[in-house]
Amino acid sequence: MNHTQYYQEQQEAKRLHDRISSFLDDFKVGTLLGGSGIRKLRGAKPLAVFAAIFSLPFSGVNFSRGIVNNPELRFQKDAAYEFLKNPRYNWRKFLLGLVTVVVRFMDVLTSEQREKVLIIDDSTYDRSRSKVVELLAWVHDHNANRSLKGFKLMTLGWSDGVSFLPLDFILCSSAKASKRLQGIRKEVDKRCCGYKRRMEAMAKSTEHLESMVKRALALGIRADYLLMDSWFAFPALLATLGKHLPVICMGKDMPKVFYRHQGQWLTLGRLFAALKKRPGKARILASVAVEAKKEQKVRIVFVRHRHKRQWLAILSTKVDLADEEIVRIYGKRWDIEVFFKMMKHYLNLERETQLRDFDGIIGHVTIVMSRYVFLAFEQRCHDDPRTLGSLFYACSEEQQDLSLVEAMQRLLSLALDKARAAGIIAEDAVLAIVDAVMGFAVDILQTGKRLAHSTNLITAS
Numbered sequence: 001m002n003h004t005q006y007y008q009e010q011q012e013a014k015r016l017h018d019r020i021s022s023f024l025d026d027f028k029v030g031t032l033l034g035g036s037g038i039r040k041l042r043g044a045k046p047l048a049v050f051a052a053i054f055s056l057p058f059s060g061v062n063f064s065r066g067i068v069n070n071p072e073l074r075f076q077k078d079a080a081y082e083f084l085k086n087p088r089y090n091w092r093k094f095l096l097g098l099v100t101v102v103v104r105f106m107d108v109l110t111s112e113q114r115e116k117v118l119i120i121d122d123s124t125y126d127r128s129r130s131k132v133v134e135l136l137a138w139v140h141d142h143n144a145n146r147s148l149k150g151f152k153l154m155t156l157g158w159s160d161g162v163s164f165l166p167l168d169f170i171l172c173s174s175a176k177a178s179k180r181l182q183g184i185r186k187e188v189d190k191r192c193c194g195y196k197r198r199m200e201a202m203a204k205s206t207e208h209l210e211s212m213v214k215r216a217l218a219l220g221i222r223a224d225y226l227l228m229d230s231w232f233a234f235p236a237l238l239a240t241l242g243k244h245l246p247v248i249c250m251g252k253d254m255p256k257v258f259y260r261h262q263g264q265w266l267t268l269g270r271l272f273a274a275l276k277k278r279p280g281k282a283r284i285l286a287s288v289a290v291e292a293k294k295e296q297k298v299r300i301v302f303v304r305h306r307h308k309r310q311w312l313a314i315l316s317t318k319v320d321l322a323d324e325e326i327v328r329i330y331g332k333r334w335d336i337e338v339f340f341k342m343m344k345h346y347l348n349l350e351r352e353t354q355l356r357d358f359d360g361i362i363g364h365v366t367i368v369m370s371r372y373v374f375l376a377f378e379q380r381c382h383d384d385p386r387t388l389g390s391l392f393y394a395c396s397e398e399q400q401d402l403s404l405v406e407a408m409q410r411l412l413s414l415a416l417d418k419a420r421a422a423g424i425i426a427e428d429a430v431l432a433i434v435d436a437v438m439g440f441a442v443d444i445l446q447t448g449k450r451l452a453h454s455t456n457l458i459t460a461s
Contacts, residue, residue, distance in 0.1 A: 016058055023374050024051060027101050036094040037193075038086075044075035049083045053367050054374075056352065063353045084355065084363035087186070087194025091366040092168060098370060099165045100219045102377055103158055107222065109384055110160045117159050117332050118167075118216060118223045118245065120209060120232065123340040125151040125171065125365075126350050134358040135201050136181045137174035142231070149181065153365070154205050156212045157336050158221055162384070163376045164335035166369045167221065168212045171362060173201040186357065194359045201358070206237055213244050225318075227333040233257075233315060239294035242317040248330050251300060251313035259300070260291040268313055272302055285311055287323045301326050339372060347371045 024030070030047040033039075038046045052073060056066045068077045110116070124141045127133055127150040138147045152172035158165050174180050180202070188194045200208055213226065226245040230252035241247050251268050258265040266274065275286040287301045299319040303312045316326045343349040349368045355361050 013059075017055075019378065020051070020055055020058070020374070023377065024054075027098060029098065032094050032097045035097065036090040038083075038089045038091075038094065044079040044083075046083065049075060049080055050367065053080065053084075053364075054371060057346065057348050057371065062348070062351070081360070084360040085357045086363075087188045087359045088192045089359075089363065090193045091362055092193070095166070095366050095369060096168060096215065096219060099158070099167050099373060100221060102165060102373055103221055105377070106160060106163055106165075106380060109380070110162075114160060115224045115329055115332075116222055117161075117225045117227050117329065118213060118221075119157045119159060119164075119227045119333050119336045120155070120212070121229055121333070121336045121340075122152045122154045122172070122205065122231070123344075124148060125153045127151070130354070130356070132182060132185075133356045133361075134182055134185045135173040135198065138179045138181065139172075139174065151201070151361075152205060153340075154208075154212075155336065155339075156209075156216060157339060158216070158223065159332050159335045161332050161335075163380050164339050165373055165376055166339065167216050169365065169369070170200050170205065170208055170212070171197070171358075171365065172205045175202060175204045184358075186359070188359075194362075197362055198358060206232065206234075209237070210240050210244070213241060217244060225329055227330060229333070235292040235294050235296055238292065238298065238315070238317055239296045242296065246316065246318035246321075248314065248316045248318075248326060250330070251315045253313075258293070259298070261288060268300075271300070272311060272313070275302070284323050284327065289319045299323075299326065303327060342372060342375070343368055 024047065029050065030045075033046045033050060038050075040046060052067060052075075053063075056063065059066060067073070067080045107116075124139055126148055127136060128148050130136055130149060135151075136149055137151065139150055139152050140147050154170040154172055155166055156168045158167055184198055186194075188198075209232070217223070223245060226241055226247045228241075228247065228249035230250040233249045233251050234257065238247050238249070253268040255267060258267060259271055260266075261271055261274065271288070271290065272286065275288055277285050281304075283304050285302045285304055287299060289297065289299045291297055296317065297319050299316045299321065301314045301316070301323045303314060305312055314326055314330050321329075347368050349365065352368075353360075353364055355364060
């Protein structure tokens with residue numbers, strides 16, 4: 001390696017370190033950790049341990065090289081493991097707090113007319129080579145159409161169509177005990193976060209979707225719609241979630257799910273066959289407002305499949321929304337697919353550690369999601385020119401905070417410094433000029449105040 005390339009890599013590493021440090025400082029990550037019950041352990045500051053684990057993929061090292069066998073760290077590996085495994089640490093509160101602050105920053109850059117959405121989806125957390133991981137279970141991978149050992153990562157995210165941010169997640173094991181390869185292996189207090197997380201993991205995944213949405217909305221996260229995939233397109237779930245936000249989701253032709261049209265209950269396939277199709281090669285084939293069970297009214301838009309001679313159905317609980325708008329808004333759901341790919345392939349969600357403790361896995365997943373929040377923030381700052389506008393407004397506010405006397409002092413100081421340097425007048429004369437000008441300015445201000453006070457009295461009388 002030549003010296004130029006080595007120097008460039010060193011500079012790039014330094015710039016990356018500076019950006020990470022700036023992110024942790026600007027968004028007060030240390031304060032958020034403390035507010036979530038994540039405090040000093042074994043003499044190591046939580047922020048230092050968090051930053052060390054957070055930086056691993058950006059440095060190109062795994063957990064073993066970067067934490068366990070790294071002599072440059074100021075803490076031992078036991079501190080890092082206990083940092084991740086502590087069942088009392090409220091990692092959910094930390095992630096929600098961090099993303100809420102970043103969402104507020106991005107809201108400033110986004111017009112009020114643009115739709116903000118919440119997105120719910122799940123993805124597999126593969127632990128196929130593991131045997132004794134706590135709550136390890138057989139889960140079905142819909143993409144590969146096979147079962148594997150691991151978990152389901154149910155995620156709620158926020159998007160404005162440009163940036164995606166993960167808000168909350170549930171690491172699901174299996175609601176059926178027969179599919180769980182391992183049970184709870186750690187005794188924890190029933191009042192702590194670790195116990196509640198374990199109970200969530202063993203419940204049916206859809207039971208906690210409403211609570212996830214309510215937590216996000218309670219923190220002031222603004223969203224106009226909730227987007228979901230076809231795996232969640234059940235009338236009961238649409239009715240439950242539709243109480244909080246209008247829902248737009250992909251439909252699926254299921255034999256036990258019916259929609260009422262012209263007095264008949266039809267499956268999605270039979271409903272499409274009964275509708276009049278638009279002529280030609282129209283992308284939107286048909287649309288209709290129907291009634292689902294639970295007295296839930298929905299609009300179904302049938303779209304031509306791009307690669308197959310089939311159709312796709314998109315459901316919206318907001319029935320007065322235009323067909324084109326339903327399709328356009330649902331397109332924002334793709335952001336969460338990009339998020340899952342980034343998490344697995346680039347941010348080392350599944351490969352970085354071989355933790356067997358359920359609390360440790362929860363802590364690690366939270367840190368990996370924090371890495372994605374950092375990348376989304378950096379990308380927005382780099383790509384959106386309006387981020388420079390915030391700097392302009394910050395400077396403008398600072399100038400407006402100056403009083404007239406302070407401004408005159410700054411101007412006089414600059415002028416008289418140049419006079420001293422040029423040797424035009426003596427030091428005593430300089431001080432006399434300053435005293436005279438400032439005394440005159442104070443007299444003008446006091447006179448102005450007296451005149452304004454007299455004018456107010458005359459007006460009042």
